[in-house]
Amino acid sequence: MVTDRPVGRRPGDPETTRQAILAAARTQFGERGFDRATIRAIAADADVDPALVIYHFRTKRELFVAAHELPVDPGAILAAIAAMPPATYGEQITSMYLGRFAAPGSPTFSLLRAAATNEDAAAMVRGFIHTTLLEHGTPLITGPDPQLRLELVASHLIGIVVAREILGLPELRERPLQDIVAVVAPVIQRYLQGD
Amino acid sequence: MVTDRPVGRRPGDPETTRQAILAAARTQFGERGFDRATIRAIAADADVDPALVIYHFRTKRELFVAAHELPVDPGAILAAIAAMPPATYGEQITSMYLGRFAAPGSPTFSLLRAAATNEDAAAMVRGFIHTTLLEHGTPLITGPDPQLRLELVASHLIGIVVAREILGLPELRERPLQDIVAVVAPVIQRYLQGD
Numbered sequence: 001m002v003t004d005r006p007v008g009r010r011p012g013d014p015e016t017t018r019q020a021i022l023a024a025a026r027t028q029f030g031e032r033g034f035d036r037a038t039i040r041a042i043a044a045d046a047d048v049d050p051a052l053v054i055y056h057f058r059t060k061r062e063l064f065v066a067a068h069e070l071p072v073d074p075g076a077i078l079a080a081i082a083a084m085p086p087a088t089y090g091e092q093i094t095s096m097y098l099g100r101f102a103a104p105g106s107p108t109f110s111l112l113r114a115a116a117t118n119e120d121a122a123a124m125v126r127g128f129i130h131t132t133l134l135e136h137g138t139p140l141i142t143g144p145d146p147q148l149r150l151e152l153v154a155s156h157l158i159g160i161v162v163a164r165e166i167l168g169l170p171e172l173r174e175r176p177l178q179d180i181v182a183v184v185a186p187v188i189q190r191y192l193q194g195d
Numbered sequence: 196m197v198t199d200r201p202v203g204r205r206p207g208d209p210e211t212t213r214q215a216i217l218a219a220a221r222t223q224f225g226e227r228g229f230d231r232a233t234i235r236a237i238a239a240d241a242d243v244d245p246a247l248v249i250y251h252f253r254t255k256r257e258l259f260v261a262a263h264e265l266p267v268d269p270g271a272i273l274a275a276i277a278a279m280p281p282a283t284y285g286e287q288i289t290s291m292y293l294g295r296f297a298a299p300g301s302p303t304f305s306l307l308r309a310a311a312t313n314e315d316a317a318a319m320v321r322g323f324i325h326t327t328l329l330e331h332g333t334p335l336i337t338g339p340d341p342q343l344r345l346e347l348v349a350s351h352l353i354g355i356v357v358a359r360e361i362l363g364l365p366e367l368r369e370r371p372l373q374d375i376v377a378v379v380a381p382v383i384q385r386y387l388q389g390d
Contacts, residue, residue: 115362117312125362129364151365157354158354158362162307162311169325171343183344186385
């Protein structure tokens with residue numbers, strides 16, 4: 001069943017279209033980095049209309065989340081946390097992030113490993129983190145120097161993931177997550193809402 | 196000029212001996228990890244007496260520092276900091292660590308990159324960090340849960356190196372080190388000397 005379409009050659013099955021867009025997105029993000037990859041180029045690569053990419057994935061950031069099968073959208077988590085009492089931000093971010101992204105087998109690790117050895121992958125991860133923090137992290141911050149402090153929050157949580165799951169430092173590896181959250185959350189809170 | 200020696204076949208030039216020990220150490224640390232590599236096995240691999248390894252490098256930890264050409268010995272830094280006023284620990288550790296180990300081109304990066312993709316390298320780095328913290332970090336800590344808090348200090352500093360030099364997050368990358376130290380030092384201080 002072939003239909004007339006003004007742009008693109010993929011008709012019919014939305015799942016086929018979706019998969020073609022995801023494959024094109026992985027290629028474009030990998031080759032160009034997050035910032036320089038465009039919805040337009042991804043659509044062209046998948047041979048679909050750009051409007052169809054937006055229909056399926058809404059934003060470039062959300063397309064990245066889907067293309068890399070992240071367990072949750074970090075931007076959506078930050079947006080949800082912004083609706084909670086500010087005094088709980090540190091604990092929410094720490095437990096959500098360590099609970100979801102640092103779980104063994106999470107695609108977070110393959111992204112971090114790739115970034116550690118390949119500048120294209122690093123550019124991809126850098127652009128995604130930067131955009132996520134800029135769009136969804138800023139409302140969580142009070143006080144001076146918000147971007148620096150958001151990056152320090154990200155770097156501490158990334159460092160815990162590296163130390164716990166990649167290096168395997170013994171206390172971080174063996175302690176239940178709630179013990180770690182109890183010690184780390186006040187520090188994250190301080191970065192977000194401190195002086 | 197060949198001399199009679201009871202063990203080993205390398206006579207003469209101490210620099211040649213030293214280089215043979217360093218090469219054997221890199222092999223043993225890389226293959227067995229820090230914990231399972233022994234002075235005895237490294238000496239056997241270099242075909243020298245174990246006493247000569249200790250004469251040149253004193254401890255397995257210091258041999259690791261030399262073999263991987265770390266810019267300074269993190270254990271010696273921690274020991275020097277322990278002699279300073281406790282209220283300055285956080286600032287000293289943060290500025291020394293970020294200034295020396297996070298400098299572009301530091302061998303720290305090749306170790307971290309190797310650890311990110313290879314479990315043998317991860318075991319090597321893990322054992323070295325754990326031993327260094329255990330031997331030289333503990334005196335810097337007051338309060339409960341010292342090992343967990345030392346590992347959180349290490350993980351935050353490692354995370355900053357990853358975010359600044361490997362991922363290249365823009366604020367961390369572009370800001371002078373002293374700006375970053377000013378914001379991070381109180382957090383490190385809190386881990387070391389907080390409740």
